[in-house]
Every structure is written in structure tokens, then in C-alpha cells.
Amino acid sequence: MPNPTPNSTPDPVLEIVARLLIPESGVRFVLDVLVTASQMKFKATGHSEPLDVELICSAFDAYAREYFNDPQEAIELLEEWEIFTSDQLGEVVEAIAGMGKMKLIPGQTPESLGASFEGRFSVREMFESQ
Secondary structure, eight states: OOOOOOTTOOHEEEEEEEETTTTTHHHHHHHHHHHHHHHHHHHHHHHOOOOOHHHHHHHHHHHHHHHSSSSSHHHHHHHHOOOOOOOHHHHHHHHHHTTTOSSOTTTHHHHHHHHHHTTOOHHHHHHTTT
């Protein structure tokens, strides 16, 4: 078994997977949502950060509708990936912010950002309301 090189950097995605015990696909989906949110913010303001919870939730909705072939696929896969509610989305965003991988609004902590996702949506409700 090869030894890791002393200068190798741990993969932040795998660190989040290990910490939250969720599938890697779910973490990668949330990272794509954050890229979408940054693009949406840049298009609207000329700045890509910091992101707020409303924008991240809007980006989640937009990206899910674009990424999946139909609502049933979205519901099934997001449930399998354990990113089925805004609370679960918030847990991953909190972990990403806690690793210093995203800029926060002044005065905000990773924990307060994560908590602000509580009770905002479920994927099933999001797709049934279209």
C-alpha cells in the first residue's frame, strides 16, 4: 500500500462525507448548487460572494430542475443522497463554510448559516408545487 505524500491535502468532499455520514454524490451536488448560486449572484450584482440562504435555496431549486430528467428522478436521487430537505442542505453548507471554503456574511458563523436553512423546503414539496 503506497504511503500518502507528506504534502498531500485531504479531499474536503471526503472529509464532509466522513463527518456527516452522507453519500459523496450529495456533497458534490451541494457544491454544484453553490457554484450555481455564485453565478446567479454574480449575474445580478457583479459579486459572487457571500451567499445568503435565500439565494442558495433558489439555486438548489434551479439546479435540481436542470440536473434531473424529471421530478421523480430528483426526489428519488436526492433522497438517496440525503439532501432531501433544506435542513440537510444546511448541514452540508455549514460543513463547507466551517472548512473555510466559502465567504460568510459579516457576523455570520457556519453554525448560524446552517441553522438558517431549517424548515424552508422539502424536495417533494418543491417539485409538487411546480
